[in-house]
Amino acid sequence: MALLEVTDLVKRFKVAGGVIEAVSGVSFALERGETLALVGESGCGKSTTGRAVLQIPGPDAGSVKLDGVELVGRSAGGMGAARRAIQMIFQDARSALNPRRRVRELVAEGLVIAGVPRAEIAARVERTLHGVGMDPERVGDRRAAELSGGQCQRVAIARAMVVQPQILVCDEPVASLDVSVQAQVVNLLEDMKAAHGLSMLFISHDLSVVHAVSDRVAVMYLGRMVEIGSVERIYGRPCHPYTRALLDSVPVADPHRPSRGRALEGDLPSPMNPPSGCRFRTRCPLAQPKCAAEAPLLREIAAGHRVACHFADEAGELQ
Secondary structure, X not given: OOOEEEEEEEEEEEEOOEEEEEEEEEEEEEOOOOEEEEEOOOXXXXXXXXXXXXXXXXXXXXXXXXXXEEOOOOOOHHHHHHHHHEEEEOOOHHHHOOOOOXXXXXXXXXXXXXXXXXXXXXXXXXXXXXHOOOOHHHHOOOEHHHOOHHHHHHHXXXXXXXXXXXXXXXXXXXXXXXXXXXXXXXXXXXXXXXXXXXXXXXXXXXXXXHHHHOOEEEEEEOOEEEEEXXXXXXXXXXXXXXXXXXXXXXXXXXXXXXXXXXXXOOOOOOOOOOOOOOOOHHHOOOOOHHHHHOOOOOEEEEOXXXXXXXXXXXXXXXX
16 A cells, blocks of 8 residues: 555635636555655646645545545644644745744744653754754754755755654755755755655656656646656656656757757646646647547556556657
8 A cells, every 4th residue: 555645636726717726636646765756837736736635725625545544624633643744845945934933943843743742852853953964053043044045945854854754745845946055955855765764745847856856757737647657767758748848848968969859839728727628738749639529538558657648659759
C-alpha cells in the first residue's frame, strides 16, 4: 500500500463571474521514500493540489488517504496527527515565517502545539537546526526579519522536520532564491530525505530542478493530469504534446542543439471556460475532431507510464 493515495481530487473556487475548477479529478500515489514532482505552467493546479492534500483547504470531492486512513472530511482536531505526518514547505519562506519571532520559537511551534515537554523541545530544536546546517548559538535568538532568504528557507525546513514527518510537500521551495542558494537548499532537502526516509511531493515549474530530485514526474494542465511516469521516461520519451512543449522550453547551453518537438503556440485558455474534450487541444499540434468530442483517459502505455492523449503513440514519435 502506498504511503499517500490521492483519488479523483476536485477543488473549486468561487470567483467574480463564476466558479473555477482548479483541480479536476487528479489521482496519484506516493510511495515510501519516493519523490514525486508535480509540474506545469502557473495556474495548472499543482499548488492547489498540494494544499488540498493537507486539507488547507480540503477538496470538494475525492479521497486523500495517508497510510490507508482517509483525511477528507476530518475535523481540524482530527487532523493533528496527519498534519505532523505531512508537512509543507512554502515558496516564500519570508512570508511563511513571523518576522518578529525568534528562530527557536519558530522551529519549536509544532512541538508546542503537539504538547511535547519543554525540556525535550529545546533539545529537538537544537538538533534540528544543526541538521539543516544552522548553529543554534548564532541564529537561535535572531528574529526571522534579520535572516537572508536562504536562511529563512532553512528555518522553514527545520520547522517542518522537527515534528518528524513522513512526507514533505515542497511548494516551489527554491523559486524565490538566488541560483547559488537554490543548489544548497535542494541538496539539503535531498540529505533530509536520505537521512530520515522521507517521501516528497515536489511542486515546481523548474524542470531542471525536477530532473535532479525526482523519482517520478506528474504533469498537469488546466487542473488535469496529462502524463505521469518515471523521471527517465518523462524526460527521455515524453508522450503527451504538452510535456514535450515544456521540455522544449528548458534553456540549453548549445545553440546548435535542435528542438525535440514543435514549439507551444496559442494562449492558455480561461480556467472558467476550459475547452471541451481534451483541455490542451486548442494548443496541440496533433488535435483532431475526436479531441474536442471526448476527454482522453489517463491510460498506461508502458509500465508505470500513463498518458491522457488520444494520439500518445504519435506524440511519442515527434522529434
